[in-house]
Amino acid sequence: MSELDSEEFEEEAEPDLGEYEGERNEAGERHGSGKARLPNGDTYEGQYERGKRHGQGTYRFRNGARYSGEYSQNLKHGAGTFSYPDGSKYEGDWVDDQRQGQGVYAYANGDTYSGDWFAHQRHGQGVYTYADTGSKYIGTWVNGKQEGAGELVHLNHRYLGKFTSNSLLGPGKYVFDTGCEQHGAYVQAEQEKEDEEDEEEEPLAVPVTKWNADKITNLTLWSPTEVVQPPAPVVGEPAAADETGSQMAPAEAVAPAPGSEAELTVGSSGASGPTASNAVSEGPEAAPALPESEGADTGDPAEDADN
Structure with a gap:
């Protein structure tokens, strides 16, 4: 190896410490x-405090992602907007580098979620709108999944009932714009995959839910819990006509609008809706499939720029 080649090799091996241009305190x-270019090619422009990103700033990742908002001690904290490389975007609250609080997520497929977040996941009350159909889910979320009391709003009907891990399960009812409703419950069932010739593995038991219709009535109040009938009134006492735990069905937040993770049709995870109305179509899951996960931002790397 020539002396020139050796010098070139040493220059190439020299680590990139990044660059910084901006204000400093007395301690340097x-x-x-200030503006900074990190060793990996990311850039940051905004406020610093004692060597760390703190206050308003914009961080651009070399893969095309971008965060613009508040920082606290190098962490995304406060109000901010994160644009992901796939075109999706989150706008809302952050706590210690995670989506937490109130926020709106616009997914790459056109779906949108607006509501509560905790530890980077949909958690609390929120509205998810499906782009393909304009249907929406209004209700409770737990660790990113539809869980508990909820409402599926379609073009000319809606379903009010209970959800478990994104699936319809338990008592509920379909309410149609014609002024009637069908009561019933989604129950767990098993559907065996048909055997194929020369198939070595045993049939796979796929958990599904099935709609069992009970009755059709005029519009009524609805409660996500089982209604407990009061005891028969004693002679001389006023009749106890109130039903325990009944309440008005959740009101629509807004008129059905386009946008959501997948087509909202009753019948995903195996759930099938009432056959009396074609308004309830079958889909890949009891509830429209949700994106597996929101865009994962690669935490901002530490800045080792030279002084």
Whole structure:
């Protein structure tokens, strides 16, 4: 190896410490407004405090992602907007680098979610709108999944009932715009996969839910829990006509609008809706399939720029 080649090799091996241009404090730390290029090619422009990103700033990842909002001690914290490389975007609250609080997520497929977040997941009360059909889910979320009391709003009918891990399960009712409703319950069933010739594995038992219709009535109040009938009134006492736990069905937040993770049709995870009305179509899951996960931002790397 020539002496020139050796010098070139040493220059190439020299680590990239990044660059910084901006204000510093008396200790020489980044403090105030500044611009930085990180060793991996990411860039940051905004406020610093004692060497860390703190306050308003914009961080651009080299893969095309971008965060613009508040920072606290190098972590996304406060109000901010994160645009992901696939075209999806989250706008809302952040706590310690995670989506937490109130926020709106616009997915790459056109679906949208607006509501509560906790530890980077949909958690609490929220509205998910499916782009393909304009249907929406209004209700409770737990660790990113539809769980508990909820409402599926379609073009000319809606379903009110209980959800378990994104599936319809338990008592509920279909309410039609014609002024009637069908009561019943989704129950767990098993559907065996048909055997194929020369198939070595045993049939796979796929958990599904099936709609069992009970009765058709005029419009009524609805409760996500079983209604407990009061005891028969004693002679001389007023009749106890109130039903325990009944309440008005959740009101629609807004008129059905386009946008959501997947087509909202009753019948995903095996659930099938009432056969009396074609308004309830079958889909891949009891409830429209949700995106497996929101865009994962690669936490901002530490800045090792030279002083």
